[in-house]
Each structure stands twice: as structure tokens, then as C-alpha cells.
Amino acid sequence: MMKQKHRKKEPLFRISKNGFVPLYKAWAIRIGALLLALVVCAFIIYSITKLNPLKVYGTMFQGAFGTNKRMWVTIRDTMMLLCIGLGLAPAFKMRFWNIGAEGQVLVGGIASAACMIYLRGKMSATAVLPIMFVCSMLAGAIWGFIPGYFKAKYGTNETLFTLMMNYIAIQLTSYFVALWENPYGSNTVGIINSRDKFGWFPPIFGQMYGLNVIIVLVLVVLIYVYLNYTKQGFEISVVGDSENTARYCGIDVKRVIIRTMIISGAICGIAGFLAVAGAGHTISVSTAGGRGFTTIIVAWMAKFNSFVMVLFSSLLVFLEKGAMEIASRYQLSDYVSNMIIGIILFFILGSEFFINFKVRLRQRFTKDKSQ
Amino acid sequence: MNQFISLFQASIVFGTVILFGAVGEILTEKSGNLNLGVPGIMYLGSIASLIGVFYYERYVENPIPIVCILIALVCAIIASMLGGLLFSFMTITLRCNQNVMGLAFNIFAGGFANFYGGSLNKLAGGVGQINVLATSAAFRTKIPSYQSLGPFGHLFLSYGFLVYLAIFLAFAISWFLTRTTVGLNLRSVGENPATADAAGINVTKYKYVSTCVGAAISGLGGLYYVMDYMKGTWDSDGSIEGLGWLAVALVIFASWKAPRAIWGSYLFGMLSWAYFYIPELTRSSQEIFKMLPYIVTVLVLIVVAYQHKPDNQPPNALGLPYFREDR
Numbered sequence: 220m221m222k223q224k225h226r227k228k229e230p231l232f233r234i235s236k237n238g239f240v241p242l243y244k245a246w247a248i249r250i251g252a253l254l255l256a257l258v259v260c261a262f263i264i265y266s267i268t269k270l271n272p273l274k275v276y277g278t279m280f281q282g283a284f285g286t287n288k289r290m291w292v293t294i295r296d297t298m299m300l301l302c303i304g305l306g307l308a309p310a311f312k313m314r315f316w317n318i319g320a321e322g323q324v325l326v327g328g329i330a331s332a333a334c335m336i337y338l339r340g341k342m343s344a345t346a347v348l349p350i351m352f353v354c355s356m357l358a359g360a361i362w363g364f365i366p367g368y369f370k371a372k373y374g375t376n377e378t379l380f381t382l383m384m385n386y387i388a389i390q391l392t393s394y395f396v397a398l399w400e401n402p403y404g405s406n407t408v409g410i411i412n413s414r415d416k417f418g419w420f421p422p423i424f425g426q427m428y429g430l431n432v433i434i435v436l437v438l439v440v441l442i443y444v445y446l447n448y449t450k451q452g453f454e455i456s457v458v459g460d461s462e463n464t465a466r467y468c469g470i471d472v473k474r475v476i477i478r479t480m481i482i483s484g485a486i487c488g489i490a491g492f493l494a495v496a497g498a499g500h501t502i503s504v505s506t507a508g509g510r511g512f513t514t515i516i517v518a519w520m521a522k523f524n525s526f527v528m529v530l531f532s533s534l535l536v537f538l539e540k541g542a543m544e545i546a547s548r549y550q551l552s553d554y555v556s557n558m559i560i561g562i563i564l565f566f567i568l569g570s571e572f573f574i575n576f577k578v579r580l581r582q583r584f585t586k587d588k589s590q
Numbered sequence: 591m592n593q594f595i596s597l598f599q600a601s602i603v604f605g606t607v608i609l610f611g612a613v614g615e616i617l618t619e620k621s622g623n624l625n626l627g628v629p630g631i632m633y634l635g636s637i638a639s640l641i642g643v644f645y646y647e648r649y650v651e652n653p654i655p656i657v658c659i660l661i662a663l664v665c666a667i668i669a670s671m672l673g674g675l676l677f678s679f680m681t682i683t684l685r686c687n688q689n690v691m692g693l694a695f696n697i698f699a700g701g702f703a704n705f706y707g708g709s710l711n712k713l714a715g716g717v718g719q720i721n722v723l724a725t726s727a728a729f730r731t732k733i734p735s736y737q738s739l740g741p742f743g744h745l746f747l748s749y750g751f752l753v754y755l756a757i758f759l760a761f762a763i764s765w766f767l768t769r770t771t772v773g774l775n776l777r778s779v780g781e782n783p784a785t786a787d788a789a790g791i792n793v794t795k796y797k798y799v800s801t802c803v804g805a806a807i808s809g810l811g812g813l814y815y816v817m818d819y820m821k822g823t824w825d826s827d828g829s830i831e832g833l834g835w836l837a838v839a840l841v842i843f844a845s846w847k848a849p850r851a852i853w854g855s856y857l858f859g860m861l862s863w864a865y866f867y868i869p870e871l872t873r874s875s876q877e878i879f880k881m882l883p884y885i886v887t888v889l890v891l892i893v894v895a896y897q898h899k900p901d902n903q904p905p906n907a908l909g910l911p912y913f914r915e916d917r
Contacts, residue, residue, distance in 0.1 A: 561701055
């Protein structure tokens with residue numbers, strides 16, 4: 220009697236931890252989740268537009284790669300996303316929740332724009348680029364240092380601290396936009412130095428965004444090496460896995476936290492430099508455009524491996540551009556792209572569960588077995 | 591005096607939005623679930639109530655105020671609970687990282703709300719914005735003849751009923767958490783789920799219910815935002831997202847105590863509107879003033895961490911997934 224009562228309570232699913240999962244299997248699950256997400260999105264797109272989903276995906280492809288110019292814009296935005304992701308990777312590997320990339324990018328952008336505005340006519344156009352690079356890096360580094368310092372010193376909650384730093388940076392940007400507005404009363408800065416292109420990236424190999432690609436790809440390799448093959452990178456992963464272990468083996472945890480946040484902020488500052496000098500040639504509160512949040516997911520899903528990050532950021536930018544193309548062609552609001560990206564992220568995040576855990580349905584038990 | 595009254599009123603209206611968000615989030619976080627998706631939940635609550643009421647007002651000649659209110663409330667609560675359910679499923683059952691899931695949820699819900707908000711604006715007739723006047727008026731119905739009480743009436747009685755509901759909920763949640771057995775169980779789940787599990791508390795159930803109910807309360811913040819703060823219109827400038835994040839910050843500010851969130855939220859409101867009432871500010875220096883609430887939050891974060899009082903600490907297992915077979 221007791222036993223039967225016990226049996227009834229057996230749950231429908233039984234979940235147990237997976238040990239080692241071979242790489243091909245993990246990737247098969249992830250790609251399966253992505254495909255499933257695309258199918259679900261196709262249904263949603265169909266229910267909104269009543270169009271053949273396959274055609275819609277074709278349209279998306281055209282939106283991202285249809286013309287040479289579009290392709291380069293897609294590449295440019297991928298590089299931007301990737302650059303922020305590279306900045307976040309060291310911090311996240313240390314389990315420091317740096318939600319503040321948005322702000323770090325903005326202050327980097329402000330520094331670049333300030334150089335473009337105030338140094339114009341005082342030096343040559345080639346000499347200003349390195350100065351802008353350094354200034355943006357410093358600005359981002361300061362923005363990363365502040366939460367890092369207080370985390371190390373007093374153990375403040377870094378998620379909310381960095382988040383608040385975003386909003387402080389946004390207000391700072393509004394301040395400078397109001398200060399530099401051009402023409403007067405427009406409440407935008409407009410394209411800075413549109414006539415002589417002072418402080419703009421020069422075209423490389425005839426490509427306007429060539430320099431963006433070079434800078435970011437160099438960073439990809441640097442960060443990969445830094446995280447995997449240097450002593451500092453090793454310290455970061457030890458602190459991330461267990462602070463007590465780190466302390467036990469003589470790592471100065473506070474120093475590592477502060478140092479890593481400076482690096483993280485500095486790279487995000489470089490992303491601001493790319494956004495202002497290499498892409499938009501203007502500064503506004505939407506210069507970062509929510510990328511600081513999107514990239515957290517990119518960095519997380521890629522497990523902080525910079526080469527995998529290239530994949531994920533291209534995927535996200537492709538989806539974004541494609542969805543925007545659908546939106547403009549079928550007169551929908553741009554925001555449909557965020558909705559689709561959100562759904563796809565849910566699926567990819569959820570797929571991790573099926574990599575880490577094993578799910579078994581309740582066994583149909585036979586009575587005589589236990590008796 | 592008049593200036594002060596209008597600043598006070600503006601702060602309470604502002605504060606109520608984030609108070610709902612914060613009270614819901616306190617309930618959620620007490621179960622150990624850190625829902626960073628509060629802005630997204632607010633988005634869902636606001637757009638759902640707007641859609642529901644929009645269709646009601648469109649197809650009925652003379653909308654009845656009480657029906658308007660009921661439709662808006664039901665829509666907001668259902669939508670935000672569904673949002674909370676999705677979040678719970680992903681983080682509790684599938685054990686995703688809560689921070690990452692919260693951020694992804696914000697991207698989705700922001701896109702969802704702005705997409706339908708934009709469509710509604712278009713449906714409402716092109717250039718003009720959608721405007722659910724009757725419902726917004728119903729939500730802003732004030733206590734009759736409050737003006738006869740002079741400044742007191744203006745300061746404390748000149749609001750719609752949701753303002754008082756928010757205060758009531760804050761006290762109710764606080765009572766529930768500290769004075770009832772179920773509340774005690776809930777807190778134990780947030781402090782140490784393994785111990786709670788061993789004591790026979792259904793951890794999964796507690797987490798699910800508190801996250802969904804918390805989301806419903808946060809969603810009311812979205813409802814209040816769209817019906818009172820925005821006066822029944824939709825604007826896709828993302829200001830509700832900023833308010834949602836402030837609500838998350840307010841939870842820390844109040845150190846997980848709902849009654850403290852009440853005055854905290856009004857303080858945030860006052861700081862956010864201060865620039866409006868300080869004479870002779872240029873447009874650029876106004877922007878500097880708008881930083882105030884965020885800077886104050888940062889200072890509070892530092893002070894709370896510096897004091898390190900055991901009373902003011904977050905639930906011990908906050909943000910951690912629970913799996914029974916883990917050590």
C-alpha cells in the first residue's frame with residue numbers, strides 16, 4: 220500500500236546532470252535550437268504579415284547582404300557588437316556582471332567626439348586618430364574602474380552599479396549633445412566635420428569600414444591570447460571560479476578585479492571610438508543603441524571564446540538587419556526585429572539546459588518488477 | 591508653495607510607477623529569483639492594458655469607467671504574469687542564468703510592446719497618437735472635493751486609486767513576508783533552498799508562484815505608467831525601460847523592505863523632477879540634474895555595502911539556480 224502511494228508521486232520527467240558532453244553533440248543541440256527558433260519566428264512572421272515565411276527569410280538575407288553597401292554595413296555593425304563583446308569577456312569570465320557596457324561605449328564616444336570637435340585645425344587628420352583612440356580608451360577605462368574599485372573595496376553590487384553608470388553616461392551624453400548641438404535648436408550634434416572629414420576613419424583598400432574590421436580582428440586575437448595564454452588571464456578565470464581559491468593561492472583578488480574592469484571598460488571605450496569615428500560620425504544617446512545589453516548575451520552564449528563570439532555577433536546582426544528589412548518592406552515597425560531576436564535568444568539560452576542536463580520521461584513501470 | 595505642491599504631486603506619480611515595480615521585485619527576489627526583466631514586465635503590463643482598453647473604447651459608444659478599469663487591470667495582470675511564467679520556466683525549470691535571461695526578456699518585451707504600440711498608433715489614425723481618454727480619466731478619478739481640504743488635500747488626496755493601492759500592496763507584502771508562515775517559507779527558499787527543500791517546502795512551487803505574482807505587481811507599474819503618467823498615450827521612446835531599471839535599483843535602496851520602498855520611490859521621483867523646478871537652468875545643465883536619482887542610487891549602494899549590516903543584505907541564494915542533486 221505504502222509503496223503504491225509512493226509510486227504515484229514519481230514525477231513525469233526525471234532530470235539528472237550530464238557529465239561530459241562531446242563538442243559536436245553540444246553544437247548539434249545549439250543549432251537544433253536555432254532552427255527551431257527560426258521555425259517559430261516564421262510562424263509569428265506569417266501571423267503578422269500573412270506572407271510565405273521562406274520568402275521572408277529570403278528578404279532578410281537580401282536586407283543583410285543584398286548590395287555591396289548593405290553587406291559592409293552589416294560587417295560594420297558586427298564588428299561593433301563584437302568589439303563590445305570582447306570588452307565584456309574578461310569581466311564576465313571573472314563573474315563580474317558588467318551590465319555597464321552601454322555607458323562605457325557612450326563615454327568613449329563622447330571622448331572621440333570631443334577630440335573631433337576641439338582638435339580640428341590644430342593637427343593633421345592622421346595624427347588625431349591615435350589621440351582619439353587613447354582618449355576613448357581612457358574614458359571607458361575610467362567608467363569601468365569606478366564600479367570595479369567599489370566592488371573590490373566594499374563589495375558593492377556590481378550589476379546595479381554598472382547599470383546606474385549607464386544612466387549617468389546617458390545623461391552626460393545628453394549634456395554634451397545640448398552643448399555641441401548643430402545646427403542650433405536641433406538637439407542633435409549632426410554629422411561632425413562633414414566637410415573635411417577630420418577625425419573620420421580613412422578608407423582602407425577602398426573600403427570605408429576597413430579600419431573597423433582590422434582593429435576589431437586584432438582585438439579578437441589579442442583577447443583570445445590574453446584570456447587563454449597569459450598569467451593575468453589565468454588569474455581572471457581562477458577569481459571567476461572561486462574567489463577563495465584565488466586568495467588561497469596568493470592572487471590579489473582586489474587588484475585582479477580592478478585591473479580587469481579597467482581593461483573591460485577600455486575595450487568598450489574603443490567600441491565607442493569605432494561608433495563615432497568609424498561609423499556614425501556623430502554622438503547621441505542612441506550611439507550605443509542597446510548593444511551593451513545584447514552583447515552580454517553574445518559573450519555569455521559564446522562562453523567568452525572570442526572566435527565563437529564572431530559567429531554569434533554575425534548571427535545577431537544578420538537577424539537584426541534582416542528583420543529591419545522585413546519591417547521596412549512590409550511597413551511594420553522596426554521593433555519587430557527586437558521581438559524576433561528575443562525569441563531566438565530564448566531558444567538558444569534554453570538549449571543550454573539540454574546540454575547540461577539529461578531528461579528522461581517517467582518509465583512505464585511493471586508491477587511485478589518491484590514486488 | 592504651489593511649486594512645491596506640483597513637485598510633490600509629480601514625484602508621487604513618478605514614484606508610484608517604480609513603487610509597483612519594486613514591490614513586485616521584492617517578492618520575487620525574496621524567493622531567490624533575481625528578475626532583471628522588470629522593465630520588460632512593465633512593458634508587457636502597459637501594452638496589454640492599452641490594447642485591451644483601446645479595443646473596448648473603439649467598439650463601445652459610451653465606455654463605462656468601471657469596465658474600463660477592470661479590463662485594463664485584467665489585461666495587465668494576465669500579460670505580466672505570462673511574462674513572469676516565461677521567466678520562471680526558463681530560470682527555474684531550465685535553469686538558465688537569471689541575469690542573461692532577464693536581459694533577453696527585456697529585449698523581447700521591449701520589441702513586443704513597441705511593435706504593438708506603434709501598430710496601435712497607426713490603427714488610431716495615422717499622425718495622431720492613440721489615446722484612451724475614458725480609461726485614463728477613470729484611472730485618474732480623484733477623491734471628490736479634495737480641494738476643500740486645502741494643501742493637505744492637494745498633497746495627499748489628489749491621486750487616482752492606484753497610488754493608494756501601491757502603498758497598500760507595499761505594506762501587505764511586508765506583512766505577508768514577515769508575519770505569515772507562507773512568507774517565512776518563502777524567505778527560507780530565498781535564503782537557502784536546499785534547507786527549505788529538506789524541511790519539506792516545495793522550492794519549485796514557491797519560486798514559480800512568487801515570481802509570477804511579483805511580475806503581476808510589477809506589471810501594474812506599467813499599467814499605471816501608461817494610464818496615469820502618460821495619460822493614456824503610447825510613446826516608444828523607452829522611458830518606461832529607464833523606470834523599470836530604477837525599480838530594480840529601488841529594491842536595493844530599500845534593502846528588500848517594502849515599506850522603505852514607499853518613501854524611497856517618492857524620493858526618486860522628487861530627484862527626477864527637481865530640474866524642472868530649479869529656476870534658470872539651461873537645457874544642458876538640466877541634463878546634468880537628471881543624473882541625480884542614479885547618482886543617489888550609486889551612493890546608497892556604496893553606503894549599504896560599506897556598513898555591511900546583516901539586516902540590509904540580499905537573500906543569500908539570490909540569483910542562483912537550485913538543483914536538488916547539486917551539493
